[in-house]
Amino acid sequence: MARVTQLGYVGLGVSNVEEWEHFATDLLGLESNGVDADGNLSFRMDENSHRFIIQPTGKDDLEFVGWQVTDEQALREMAEQLQQAGIEVADGTDEENKSRRVEGMIKFEDPDGTATEIFYGPPISFDRPFNSPRAIGFVTGEQGLGHVVLHVEDLDRTVKFYRDVLGMKISDFIRNLAFFHCNPRHHSLALIEAKVPKKLNHFMIQTQTMNDVGTTYDMVLDQGLPLTRGLGRHTNDHMTSFYMQTPSGFNVEYGWGARTVDDATWQVQRHEKGSIWGHRNVTPVSAK
Ligand SMILES: [Fe+2]
Structure with missing residues (x-):
């Protein structure tokens, strides 16, 4: 069977984006990418282009969880496993894949209603090393x-x-x-x-x-x-x-x-x- 391999990214819906940026950078030591064209604020903690996506939804709760798989074949197998378990699965659209900066993605809700994404191919930015404002290194x-x-x-x-x-x-x-x-x-x-x-x-x-x-x-x-x-x-x-x-x-x-x-x-x-x-x-x- 296909298996997820790591917690790749987390999406948070917040009411105060500026407060979050201050909290995540000045206290937690994450690096801000600023707000992108889609209105998402994202943070880095390693060579991945982003690990946290902050959306101004006012929910003040989890928006989605992104689990990684090894490759496209694993993604397709995972979609099949989900469908066999009676879970409705949608492929990420080109815009959604672009917004998450992944090669491919599927979307569904877990049995408890949590918006969940499974993806492969996150972009890695060794050319722009992670630069923590507090010089903190994370285990990732x-x-x-x-x-x-x-x-x-x-x-x-x-x-x-x-x-x-x-x-x-x-x-x-x-x-x-x-x-x-x-x-x-x-x-x-x-x-x-x-x-x-x-x-x-x-x-x-x-x-x-x-x-x-x-x-x-x-x-x-x-x-x-x-x-x-x-x-x-x-x-x-x-x-x-x-x-x-x-x-x-x-x-x-x-x-x-x-x-x-x-x-x-x-x-x-x-x-x-x-x-x-x-x-x-x-x-x-x-x-x-
Ligand atoms: Fe914990």
Whole structure:
């Protein structure tokens, strides 16, 4: 079967584009590409031309998730797998492919209604190296941009979809959460069974050094920014990280030092707790 290989890009619908640009560049250390002809603001974090697409929809939630596959043949096989699972699939139009800057793309909704795109052929810009405004380097490459954690209504149904149709593998479980990998990153996706208004619980980006997490943590504290969970280390991926609220109300996890998964030896586990230490709730998440 065809399988997705990495979390390639994430689309966010926001109400305040300028605030997002400031937040993503000056705090997170991403590089802004500015707003393109389609009205999309995009950010880089590595040699890929873009990893985040910010659209001024006012939704303040996830707009779409882009999963990568190896090539056109895998894309066609994936379309067939989706159709066999009863999912309505549309090919990306020339304009849509151009807007996402990919060679080819299919679009559909996952069983929980999340707008999902599968693509191949992202443009790589080695000629214009990634230039973080904070000189921060991120762990990406075959591990993709990081991870997203989504709220779903029916965990069993959605777990089956990502495992049996998109070909992702379960890493482990914590309470009402399921974690999936599709490359050595411990999880590129996690699902939480919860009935809340926002689809996106948080996205995670991983720095190459612990100092980048520490200095960003200091900036959040010094500037009185809405920290939501203090520094801590997770039980399952061993990530040392903290969580803060984005300008759209959902969280970003900023982390370092996660372990990777080797499918030859990995065994699924269930953890009682999410953190070995820390990750204390320090500020209630606003109702935004
Ligand atoms: Fe996370």
